[in-house]
Amino acid sequence: MENVLEHTLADRLTAHLASLGEQPLAAQRQEAAAAFSALGLPDTTHEDWKYTNLTDVGRLDPLAGAPVIDLSTIELGPYRIAGLDAVELVFVNGRFAPSLSQEWHTGNQFAGSLQHALVQIPEPVLAHLGQYARVCEEGFTALNTLLAHDGFVVYGAKNERWDKTVVVYHLSTGTKEQCWTNTRNLVVAEAGCDVTIIEKYISLSPVFDNDVLEIAVGANASVQHYKLQTRYGDAWHNGTTRVQQERDSQYYNATISWSGGRVRNNLQAAHAGQHCETNFYGLYLLDHDNLIDNHTLVDHAMPNCYSNELYKGIVGADGKAVFNGKILVRPDAQKTNAYQSNANILLADTGTINAKPELEIFADDVKCSHGATTGQLNQDELFYLKARGIPEDKARTILLTAFAGQVVEQVRIPALRDDLLEQLMKELHHLQIEF
């Protein structure tokens, strides 16, 4: 039955493709259509999707897209981070909202929409787009390549240092019939470039976001990337981030998810040169019927690289968290240092944690380790605080703040860190009441 449905979908996608006519991405989209008809959407028999059931998503029609929204009704104020000097880009349901954004284009720096970038800086865009997130890897990536209308592009030429932080707001809102968005994003930091990007995901009503972001980090370049899903309501999110690092480059990622949603993040970084550094930080807080599924991979393909990963989660009643972190050290990637740590606290006995920290190692002169823990709040620590006259609920908040704070502390932008800490306190309070 399902096959028949997917088959008709594939046919409709091919028809959709034909209707687009000649355009710069036609060849990629053609390839994506073929890949999707071969792959379809994954289900729980797929090892990578074992713990995340996509039956609900399977019922949605990707071609229906999402409704066009009247931009004058949107108020960005509540989502802004105070005290941050930023270039703001706003996408509503995968479409660029020029009236809410300030596009940035100097000679060597560009921050704006993909459609504009294809006109203004076609060379770097076409050189990198579709190179790292391959359509043959997964049905979702193929669908995104096929259907995405727009997305953000940040480009820094050689040795450009960005003074401003690029903040991208992804707002999405759907209706019962139209609730599928695709956003296709690209970051290119050429050799020696230094750029910071904050992505904020905000959903106003139930919707399914299927996003792909490719990041090319040139030699000696540094990219700091924050992905915040901190006001995510009742939405579904599938985000694929593929990072390619050249020699001596640095990539930093912090993925922070709370306040609802069913979220799947696929974060992968691959090393194409020596002496790369990769840092992944993650924090997830959830309860109710929410689901947060983080899949990460650091692909050590070259010698002398370093990676570090820390993911922490707090799961309340009926929440389900999935963590699947993988360190892959390919043959000849000698002198690799790779560390991974995942810690979880279960607040209620109706919460679920599925963790799978993997190591796949094909080189011998390496130092790799991973650790994973799941538990509750330490009773001794609670007792210690209570013995000093701190009431139970406050003591719990102190301990949970300390636990989650370890990740928030890693945020390198002071204004953002303060903002997140404040939200974290509210969020913990909320989880505690639930508890």
Add this chain to the structure above:
Amino acid sequence: MSNNEQDILSQITDEEYKYGFVSNIDQDILEKGLSEDTIRFISAKKGEPEWLLNWRLKAYRHWLTMTEPRWQNVQYPPIDYQAISYYASPKEGNKLNSLDELDPEIKATYDKLGIPLEEQLLLAGVAVDAVLDSVSVITTYKEKLAEKGVIFSSISEAVHEYPDLVKKYLGSVVPYTDNYFAALNSAVFSDGSFVFIPKGVRCPMELSTYFRINAQGTGQFERTLIVAEESAYVSYLEGCTAPKRDENQLHAAVVELVAMADAEIKYSTVQNWYPGDKDGKGGIYNFVTKRGVCMGNNAKISWTQVETGSSITWKYPSVILKGDNSIGEFYSVALTNNMQQADTGTKMIHIGKNTKSRIVSKGISAGKSQNSYRGLVKVRKSAAGARNYSQCDSLLMGDKCGAHTFPYFEINNNSATVEHEATTSKIGEDILFYCNQRGISQEDAVALIVNGYAKEVLDKLPMEFAVEARKLLAISLEGSVG
């Protein structure tokens, strides 16, 4: 350095697989192929009751509906199940009453393996059940064990003598529907060991089975069933060897353990099937299903394994912690060299309250081998206060080998505490330098370090086995250092 270690090291240089001989025993070998007739033949040959034949046939029919799993991290060409002979036994399958009646060739075989079949080796204090190809050859110390009420016999004898017990427990832990190889085993299993420890009895000696594949073109499918009644204790050892051959032979065994309240079962394996030659030709496919269940409160099951042989090892000795306060343990050293592949680990299923499990896995990969740890810790909602600690370390020796860790954690109870740690590294150059500096040669130093690395697991083995296991580790690493 002690003399013992000197011995180990001197053997490093001049030994290969020393159990690779073939015994020239008259054997009955069933024609190759698998059908319902094969199963009827095996069953008839053993004079089995109707219920067992029907159970086998049900398993076979279920097996036909299954497909061979492909998710494992090992590679091998497809197995032709029709090209295997499912039954081989030494001729004159009459029951033996004393050792004198044993075919001298068989006795010589086990002598070469260094197994104390002889009663005069009383000091060794080990009761042995020896399984050659498909049938159990002889069981020693039967009378002495019978005094205590302990039943230790081949499973085919047990079917006749204790049908109620066998019927009750056979397939109760690993049902024939469990997986592809368990279904195949249930259909064609030829023999194995049966152990029953009655209530309150502490088994006075270590029980042991030696498995030996001798005939060519055969598969070995044995089944071990151990039942410990309330407050009983037993320690059980198994050892395995096979001749050198260019073909791959399939070994698909099933081991079931049942521990009632307050009972303890300790199961140790030293697995040294023929690993194939340097180019990966030949060797045993060791696809085994091992599972124990702690039925009652405070029960304990402990698996210890030293895996050095087999071209492919693929098994996950598991414990289902059903009784409250029950304990599951898994200690493993898996060593792969040359072209060997291993995908091994454990499953700990916490169901009862305050259940505890501990996993210590040490992988050593050398040559061009691939060594994977794959484990599942599952804490059900009912398992309040469950506790798990897992540690899996990998040691890499050489730049062509691989070490992989795939731990799964599925936690559904907030009072559970689960901890996992894993490290991968090679032998530190500083440690080697320290040894070299003190006049210990490179090769000696490596053997020393590997034994130290695996010590935590080796210490869990009964003493006689620990010595053997240490030697095995050193031998299997021969030629990989440099």
